[in-house]
Amino acid sequence: MNMHTNTNRENTERGGFLDFFARYRYECALVLISVTSASLMAWYVSTKHLTTALADEVAHMIFARILIDSMTPGVSQLGTWPPLLHVVMAPFSLSDFLFRTGLMGAAALIPFFAMGSVFLYRLLLELSGRKILSFLGTLLYVFNPFVLYYASVPMTEILFMSMLFGTAYFFTLWMKYERLRYILLTALFVTLTCLSRYEGLLLIPVLVFMLWVQMYRKKKTYSESEALTVLYGVLAAVGMVLIVLNSWAFAGSPLAFAGIGNGEVWNLSINSDLTQHSVLSSVNFFLHASFYMLGKFFVPLSLFCAILAIALVKKKTIVAAAFVALLVPFAAVVSSLYRGSAAIYTPEFLSYVGFHNTRYGLTWIGFAVAAVTLMAVGVREYLAVHVRQKWVSVLVIPVFAIFVFTITGVHFYRTAFASNFSVIRDDLSATSRDQKNPVAVYLKEHYTGGKILATRFNHDYTLLDSDIPLKNYIYEGNFIYFDEVLGRPWLYTPWVIMTNPTSPDRVRAKDPVSDKWEGSVYFKNFYTMVYKTPETVLYQLKIPAVEKYIQENHLNEAYVPSLHPNMQTWDPKTIEQKMGLVNNK
Helix, strand or coil: HHHHHHHHHHHHHHHHHHHHHCCCCCHHHHHHHHHHHHHHHHHHHHHHCCCCCCCHHHHHHHHHHHHHCCCCCCHCCCCCCCHHHHHHHHHHCCCCCHHHHHHHHHHHHHHHHHHHHHHHHHHHHHHHHHHHHHHHHHHHHHCCCHHHHCCCCCCCHHHHHHHHHHHHHHHHHHHHCCCHHHHHHHHHHHHHCCCCCCCHHHHHHHHHHHHHHHHCCCCCCHHHHHHHHHHHHHHHHHHHHHHHHHHHHHHHCCCCCHHHCCCCCCCCCCHHHHCCCHHHHHHHHHHHHHHHHHCCCCHHHHHHHHHHHHHHHHCCHHHHHHHHHHCCHHHHHHHHHCCCCCCCEECCCCCCCCCCCHHHCCCCCCHHHHHHHHHHHHHHHHHHHCCCCCCHHHHHHHHHHHHHHHHHHHHHHHHHHHHCCHHHHEECEEEECCCHHHHHHHHHHHCCCCCCEECHHHHHHHHHHHCCCHHHEEEECCCCCHHHHHHHHHHHHHHEEEECCCCCHHHHHHHHHHHHCCCCHHCCCCCCEEEEEEEEHHHHHHCHHHHHHHHHCCCCHHHHHHHHHCCCCCCCCCCCCCCCCCHCC
16 A cells, blocks of 8 residues: 555656656756856856956955955945845855855856746747747857856846846736736846846836836726836835945945946046947947847847847737837947946957957847847748748748857857957956966965955955955955054054056056055055055065054054954954054044
């Protein structure tokens, strides 16, 4: 009896698994393909020293790590970027191997990459009704070389696109079936998209507009439309509220994320006036970035296919709504270029710069893939009805698929292998990673403990390569500690890192440490310059000079952090009193 029952249970479980796989075989295949291909790409780019090549990659890694490894860990370390990437990478940053190599990005993002692939497939399936064509269309996304690259490194693009695909998918389901849970899931993914990249903020009003269009088409009452808008808007706006509060807290202005009202904006972009107040130039720059990201043939092909798809498909309103949602990144970036708050460079426009922010051109790949897929479906259905020779409608899809995958394969080969991601290596913010940061190497060899004063914004590579716990650095994000130590660094820290006054970085960003102490004779009474590069100057404490200062000012040496490297932290409110500084001001 028991043996028979166990056998039935095993058969039921086996049958349940097989039924699940049979029903979701394309989704399972996409997860397997996505995880495998992205893992291989992560290995490949790490061998090419491209995992931490871009300055933003390292900055994202540092932000994720300082959430848990800092003198002041916690939400105060999120910074002004949308926080979702840093939050999801934080657990992986605990591994020194994943953190120092940059593979924490792959570990955190590959699952989201697989999830986004499934969302894109399900979206295409809802729009086309063709499983095999939706699967093939999704593979165009999966095997784009830059999609795989950004799924392997700590950047926001894949996280953003995955959430965008989820948004478009659930909104399409709501358009088709008008069930409340779909519009609530849409709003949830809008919030997640906003917390991934600022471009997601445009989804909030765009989807409100399309929601009202759909309610009008369905002849819904004003009260129904209003109620649904409130339900959607409240949940969708959570991301925007968090972004505004984040900008207010970390940059001093609720609209700092848009470059408004925050005084000095630390921005690596130059010559943004090339696109400012010119829609044509803004679109032109964006499309040139897209040529490098998607392929020079694939971009015009997708635009042509989009027009043809809208003309041929039956459910035009639903397809148009999905297209609009997937085009939000295009509109958001072009708007930023027009306002001069962002910049894109390719050699066609600024040959002396190379590339910068070309990754913006990748974020509308969902639209491009959907356009090509739906055009193929529309053409096949049209030919099946209007052409007597059935072989024409049968052959058109395989021939078109071979053509599209051929140009995609050529783009992949040229990008990943022939040029070894030259677009990344020649980016304005890229740094050669064949060798470690020399200042970090010096610190690694000579560091004997104590705190290190530095402006994190300028010295992320030093923080990464030095192999020193980030809680031993005092940087601008430590707030009260930073301000206190900056006033008398010789009492708190044995090491000081400054931006070289001749460095181009001085044009790009302010360095409070250099601004206050660079060139100061008084500062050099306490510190010796031990290493200098074109970008960075490293100073080490003169212990005898500090001891003399303590004696002359009758301070309590036992509470001076710079002379006690094992002093991990202190109370900034009472430390001056304990040292005896209060009576000597």
